[in-house]
Amino acid sequence: MLVEVDSLDEVDAVRAALAEADLPGLVELVPAARTVLAAFQPGSGGLARVKPLLDTIDLTKRVRTEPREVVIPVHYDGPDLDLVAETAGTDVDGVVALHTGAEYKVAFSGFAPGFGYLVGLPRELRQPRLENPRKRVEPGSVAIAGEFTGVYPTASPGGWRLIGRTDVTLFDSRREPAALLAPGDVVRFEAVR
Secondary structure, three states, rough: OOEEEOOOHHHHHHHHHHOOOOOOOOEEEEEEOOOOEEEEEEOOOOOHHHHHHHOOOOOOOEEEEEOEEEEEEEEEEOOHHHHHHHHHOOHHHHHHHHHHHOOOEEEEEEOOOEEEEEOOOOHHHOEEEOOEEEEEOOOOEEEEEOOOOEEEEOOOEEEEEEEOOOOOOOOOOOOOOOOOOOOOOEEEEEEOO
16 A cells, blocks of 8 residues: 655654554565555555554654664765755865754665665755766765755765765665664764764
8 A cells, every 4th residue: 555645754654654553464665755555464454453543543653663773974076066065155174064964864765776865965065966876886875865864875877966975884785684774763973083
């Protein structure tokens, strides 16, 4: 079942309520920017219990959980760092201070395995994607686009503005869990030289 809502806060409320409901046969919950996908084992009966549950969720209530904190060290030397500074009306040190001074939350994962869309980016750093996406972005690239910041877990094309890089492995299929970041996690970035 795909549940559509109007905001990231509502996504969080729906995801939390479905996760806590002990629905029979629930295989996976996949939050996104404005949706939550609930996948069930066929014939489990869990799907039939979702609709009545959705009618009881207070979408205005902020979800309070004990989040896991992840600290990601970053070398702030990305190819778009000067562009970001100019667009933000500051200098490189200002970009680093703004990016490291914020606390982020993993709103949802997607695009590539292990890619967490992190909200909490300071307004000054909110910038559009590049007009011409790169054909290849290196794994570990720390980037911003719109209201989000994130780290590319693998090499891929990408249009986000690159401000730095990390040596942290965001996705490893041999690790449990394979993805370092999960929805609800709190993330902080630390500058390293």
